[in-house]
Amino acid sequence: xxxxxxxxxxxxxxxxxxxxxxxxxxxxxxxxxxxxxxxxxxxxxxxxxxxxxxxxxxxxxxxxxxxxxxxxxxxxxxxxxxxxxxxxxxxxxxxxxxxxxxxxxxxxxxxxxxxxxxxxxxxxxxxxxxxxxxxxxxxxxxxxxxxxxxxxxxxxxxxx
Numbered sequence: 738x739x740x741x742x743x744x745x746x747x748x749x750x751x752x753x754x755x756x757x758x759x760x761x762x763x764x765x766x767x768x769x770x771x772x773x774x775x776x777x778x779x780x781x782x783x784x785x786x787x788x789x790x791x792x793x794x795x796x797x798x799x800x801x802x803x804x805x806x807x808x809x810x811x812x813x814x815x816x817x818x819x820x821x822x823x824x825x826x827x828x829x830x831x832x833x834x835x836x837x838x839x840x841x842x843x844x845x846x847x848x849x850x851x852x853x854x855x856x857x858x859x860x861x862x863x864x865x866x867x868x869x870x871x872x873x874x875x876x877x878x879x880x881x882x883x884x885x886x887x888x889x890x891x892x893x894x895x896x897x
Contacts, residue, residue, distance in 0.1 A: 742771060744779040751777060752887045755808055756856065759889025762812035763822055763843065763852045775809040777802035815873060815891055821845040830866055838863060838884070851892040855884035870894030 747753035754777070761768045772778070776796050816822045825845035832839050837857035843850045851870060853863050862881050870878045870892040884890050 821848040853884045853890040
């Protein structure tokens, strides 16, 4: 509570907030959100000496970003259904600074989740390790995945 809200730091860009939330929920540790982040609560200006700018009242009703809330709930559900996201090992499969891509795997026992991160301005195709995967809606994905710009894409499955 003694710092600017993430949405303010990201220039009020909700896509960057979604990217940050995706990383927060897929990397190690316990995710912690400041109230209102899940519904797009921002602030009008940088924090002052009393930090009142970051402590606005909660957004309710139509003022909430329902799509952002749904995305946050999907991330919470993914952590609840995949032990690999809460305590699994992390292994990088691809790190391409020039393209702004990172493909990493979280694994715990038989549970495996691939996480495709695209910080680039354009959608990009990422080749997947051999295996059978499904996106979070259960749709089969093999060979390659297209990662939208500024996104985190989760795939569950088993590699070869």
